Amino acid sequence: MTKPISVAAKTRQIVKKHGGGKSAMIAVLQDIQEAFNYLPKEALKTAAKAMNVPMSRVYEAATFYTAFSLKPRGKHIVKICKGTACHVRGAAILQDRFETTLGIKPGQTTADGNFSLETVNCVGACALGPVVVINADYHGQVTINKVDKIIKKINEEGAQS
Numbered sequence: 001m002t003k004p005i006s007v008a009a010k011t012r013q014i015v016k017k018h019g020g021g022k023s024a025m026i027a028v029l030q031d032i033q034e035a036f037n038y039l040p041k042e043a044l045k046t047a048a049k050a051m052n053v054p055m056s057r058v059y060e061a062a063t064f065y066t067a068f069s070l071k072p073r074g075k076h077i078v079k080i081c082k083g084t085a086c087h088v089r090g091a092a093i094l095q096d097r098f099e100t101t102l103g104i105k106p107g108q109t110t111a112d113g114n115f116s117l118e119t120v121n122c123v124g125a126c127a128l129g130p131v132v133v134i135n136a137d138y139h140g141q142v143t144i145n146k147v148d149k150i151i152k153k154i155n156e157e158g159a160q161s
């Protein structure tokens with residue numbers, strides 16, 4: 001069995017891959033978030049040291065972009081589009097359904113760490129509204145019935161892996 005890699009070791013690998021320096025900061029933060037689903041404090045400290053930049057600069061970049069999260073997030077990130085086109089097509093009803101099904105509000109993560117719920121502005125697929133993005137997958141014309149099916153499918157896939 002392989003030993004799990006520590007946050008610091010993984011972060012050093014990521015910095016090494018991008019070559020360090022301020023110009024690589026965003027790419028490093030993106031990879032850290034991809035690895036841990038959020039930006040752990042330990043990873044930010046390690047990255048600052050490895051890139052030889054002040055922690056304040058790393059923190060500034062980490063908080064500037066809304067795509068980055070400093071809070072632990074679930075394995076699957078459910079983003080409900082609340083842009084105008086999706087709003088008029090029932091995004092609020094979908095949000096209610098996701099909240100009820102998952103038992104969490106936007107900004108929260110389920111106790112099993114499986115799902116986080118977020119609301120976002122227009123994701124650029126208005127014609128497909130209402131749109132829900134789960135991880136990198138776009139789900140268009142989502143209905144209340146589809147919500148349960150989507151969650152069930154993800155849970156089944158997780159049980160098989």
Ligand code: FES
Nearest residue numbers: 083086122125126
């Ligand atoms: S408003 Fe939802 S994709 Fe544009």
